[in-house]
Amino acid sequence: MRSSGKEPNKLRLQVFLSHNGVCSRRQAMDVIKQGRVKLNGQICCEPSTPVNPGRDHVFVDGKRVQGKQYDYIVLNKPAEYTTTKSDRHAEKTVIDLLPGKYKHLSPVGRLDQDTEGLLLLTNDGDVAYRLTHPKFNIDKTYFVRIAGQLEGRDKQKLEKGIVIEGKKTAPCRIKDVKACHDKTELTITIHEGRKRQIRLMFAAVGHKVIYLKRLSQGPLALGAMNPGEWSLLSKKEIERLKQI
Numbered sequence: 001m002r003s004s005g006k007e008p009n010k011l012r013l014q015v016f017l018s019h020n021g022v023c024s025r026r027q028a029m030d031v032i033k034q035g036r037v038k039l040n041g042q043i044c045c046e047p048s049t050p051v052n053p054g055r056d057h058v059f060v061d062g063k064r065v066q067g068k069q070y071d072y073i074v075l076n077k078p079a080e081y082t083t084t085k086s087d088r089h090a091e092k093t094v095i096d097l098l099p100g101k102y103k104h105l106s107p108v109g110r111l112d113q114d115t116e117g118l119l120l121l122t123n124d125g126d127v128a129y130r131l132t133h134p135k136f137n138i139d140k141t142y143f144v145r146i147a148g149q150l151e152g153r154d155k156q157k158l159e160k161g162i163v164i165e166g167k168k169t170a171p172c173r174i175k176d177v178k179a180c181h182d183k184t185e186l187t188i189t190i191h192e193g194r195k196r197q198i199r200l201m202f203a204a205v206g207h208k209v210i211y212l213k214r215l216s217q218g219p220l221a222l223g224a225m226n227p228g229e230w231s232l233l234s235k236k237e238i239e240r241l242k243q244i
Contacts, residue, residue, distance in 0.1 A: 117214030
């Protein structure tokens, strides 16, 4: 969902219809131009007209379009929890960590069962799409602890892209490298979302990932939450998401 113009609480009419399940954005364009939409009692044929979901009344073919209530939660996912809404084979899922009134939310993307860190849960499909679709190139930063010391040449290989499962990874950024005896700690920023990507990348240069934690995703940062803790996003954080 994208805010329109100088009024962050408003949406374009076309987006409002799509966002609230009336039809797709492409179909909404036609519905509006056909004069089937009324905004506050007046026929509106301009798809880009701003709509305030909390104040304006929108009707399509005489039927009121009710704005949906969206919730956004950031969870510090602990290890051993499966990132899924429902899985009869999973002993513990991330939904188990939420109170009943938020169990309708869905995880945005996935974190491996053994991976900790930032996980967004929401019922806003448009935000979820923008955070996870490859074309938006959303950065995700992770703290990584690997076995052994990472050599400079291997760091360069990883940053330039390395072949895993027959396909080369996109360039990434590796920073804050700290070697400690038989381990190395670092942060890595990627924008792809391939399954077990970071673990496979380091395995390709001879290192096992011992610990993995997502610190940020797009404009969202984990902060100081403990594993298993969650918080609702602030209005400012939600607006940043919608501007992706």
